[in-house]
Amino acid sequence: MSLIRPFRGLRPAPGRAGEIIAPPYDVMNTAEARVMVEGRPLSFLHVSRPEVDLPADTDPYADAVYAKGAENLRRMIADGVLRQDDAPCYYAYRLVMDGRAQLGLVLTASVKAYDENRIRRHEFTRPDKENDRVRHIDTSNAQTGPVFLVHRATAALDGVLDWASQGEPAADVVADGGVRHTLWVIDAAADIAAISAAVEALGVLYIADGHHRSAAASRVAAQRGGPADAEHWYFLAVSFPHDQVKILDYNRLLTDLNGLDAAAFKARVAEHFQIEPVAGEARPVAVNTFGMYLGGQWYRLTLKPGRVPADPVGRLDVSLLHQYLIEPILGVSDPRRDKRIDFVGGIRGLGELQRRVDSGEMAVAFALYPTSLEDLMAVADAGQVMPPKSTWFEPKLADGMVSHLLD
Structure with missing residues (x-):
């Protein structure tokens, strides 16, 4: 089973990314999310925090919340605001914050590789947070929040991403907070093959942030079963070279x-x-x-x-x-x-x-x-877990830049 594979990403229509992308679902509470969607009918928070469209006293874990998120996602697809690529692709994703850039690869990662510890974790998860993501994925039939991965820097992969990021971007947005998010589509067969081979040669990937999303993806895949090439056997992620990622204190x-x-x-x-x-x-x-x-x-x-x-x-x-x-x-x-x-x-x-x-x-x-990436990878390689609140990653990935449909 390969570590990763390309996929048909669901992305904002041309020129619409600025209206759509949003911070990760778990960096704000419901009250903050309600404020953030004011005047922004296309904000991806309507998908990732759909309680914003329901009465103020709604339990954020109520069935109606997950159903509303799925409804909002389907409507954005039907309206052409979000469009799915015709063929499987990889994507180059660059984040720039305070003049510092990191260039990563948007991919889908193998659930089986995660289960076999080839995609390594360093944190415990909480059942309630896992359950929330399981219900979100299962109801929406999509993975809408990428897992933040890191890999040991390799010239082979860096070279392809550097080349891809010289072209015209599919999206280029400066979001709230001044972080610039830029995305390029990588659809050439030779580039896709080179990326797959370069990542496979690494042998392992590491979860930096998104332990609950990856654990939930594993649970959904186990529940659904079916053929090994089904979309639910892969989860949405962005992987960055370890020498470009900064951990804050x-x-x-x-x-x-x-x-x-x-x-x-x-x-x-x-x-x-x-x-x-x-x-x-x-x-x-x-x-x-x-x-x-x-x-x-x-x-x-x-x-x-x-x-x-x-x-x-x-x-x-x-x-x-x-x-x-x-x-x-x-x-x-x-x-x-x-x-x-x-x-x-x-x-x-x-x-x-x-x-x-x-x-x-x-x-x-x-x-x-700050904890170093080398220390994080050493803990994961040893099969151990970090103490709570050991790492803070900035900048954050945007929800809505690329999503993964499971059908």
């Missing part, structure tokens, strides 16, 4: 000091960390260093020698901070469930950490050095 805040005053807390921290007050923000510049904001002051924490294990999960900064500080000193053993801890993606900046502590909402904040 994912920072931590705690509501209290677990009964300690500031002096006693710092004394406990000093058992495993060197503490140095700094002027301005203490943004970490290397692994095993952390920023801490406490009592109106930033501190640089440096883990003392001899405390970093060799295993791929234990050596992560998120693991080290938890092992030596958050659990033993602040008493948070389960960061997935403990309400005393919160997480802020690096896109918000360290100023957000300082603001929330200064407001009295939180007692202390920690800034982390």
Whole structure:
């Protein structure tokens, strides 16, 4: 079973992408989605967050919501707003944010390869979120949100994508937030063959973001069964070379000091960390260093020698901070469930950490050095999972740029 294959993408009609594409369904709540669709009747949020078209008190997991999403998708196809390509293609997809570009491949990935761990994961999934995506896929008979994959950079694949992206794009949109989304169709037989061979030679792909979407695709395929070449045995994804993808920091805040005053807390921290007050923000510049904001002051924490294990999960900064500080000193053993801890993606900046502590909402904040793609792949290769809230990827893929119909 090959890792990937081309597919007949469902795309915005020429000139309509700007009206259609939307942020991923899971980066906003219902109230925010309702605001985002105001004056935008073609926003893909009508498909991915269809509760926006139902009464305000509608349960977002009600049967009517999934049915409405399927209805909206069918209407956009019938109206010619979305059109399906006549023959299977790959697509080059470039994201540009703050002057930095990453160029990836839109594909469908093999569910069987995912089940066999050739498409590797690094997170646990939640059943409720899986169930939501299963119902969305099954009711709409489509995969409308791509899984974000990464692959080890290879000149063979980079070369084809670079060549493809020199031509006239099928869509070129600057979305809200200033991110530029550009798509090219790759339909030449020779290019398709070269891409398939280059990816197959890699042997494995890695899920960066979209664990619930890929797990849901696997469940839908198992439920439907049927021939191995059926569309539901493949799931929508975009894969980027690992040397172009940037992981941002994912920072931590705690509501209290677990009964300690500031002096006693710092004394406990000093058992495993060197503490140095700094002027301005203490943004970490290397692994095993952390920023801490406490009592109106930033501190640089440096883990003392001899405390970093060799295993791929234990050596992560998120693991080290938890092992030596958050659990033993602040008493948070389960960061997935403990309400005393919160997480802020690096896109918000360290100023957000300082603001929330200064407001009295939180007692202390920690800034982390970003996890590397090499560390993520090492964890996945070892068959392990990352601690919660270890990675924050920017920019985000757009929903609606390319979708995958399952019939």
